[in-house]
């Protein structure tokens with residue numbers, strides 16, 4: 055199981071970027087998104103995507119993130135520009151355990167860096183939680199997440215030109 059934990063979500067200001075963290079988590083193969091701050095609007099938006107495009111992706115907001123990290127029994131990673139290179143971590147990280155992937159927004163508390171198994175950098179330059187999550191998950195799953203069939207009611211057919219969308223009736 056892969057869980058993404060989004061820290062430091064600011065309602066209103068981070069609406070779009072946190073929604074994109076959720077869309078990437080779902081599309082790249084994660085099972086759930088946990089958001090530190092309560093935000094029913096983002097839960098509804100992401101659950102609506104799952105209702106149409108399929109899959110069992112879950113979203114919970116307003117969670118006690120310290121408890122989640124402390125009680126996590128699998129492997130925990132924090133995506134940060136200050137971390138070890140992703141390729142080096144992939145060589146030593148166990149992949150058969152439940153995985154908690156933490157991304158920040160504003161300044162991430164120092165306790166997070168100490169609490170996790172790995173602090174992981176997608177390059178040691180400042181960029182974005184959305185990009186960092188996408189690159190990390192693609193490296194982790196070897197691109198496998200992007201070939202997942204979600205068995206949704208709405209199915210997009212890959213096409214060279216234009217858009218092919220089919221409605222799948224139950």
Ligand SMILES: C[S@@+](CC[C@H](N)C(=O)[O-])C[C@H]1O[C@@H](n2cnc3c(N)ncnc32)[C@H](O)[C@@H]1O
Pocket residue numbers: 133134135136156157158159160161162174175176177178179180181182183184186
């Ligand atoms: C826009 S950054 C702001 C980070 C914040 N200023 C800090 O010091 O923690 C938001 C998030 O993007 C992710 N991020 C940005 N650059 C990264 C990188 N090079 N590697 C991994 N994650 C990165 C981290 O999860 C970070 O918490």
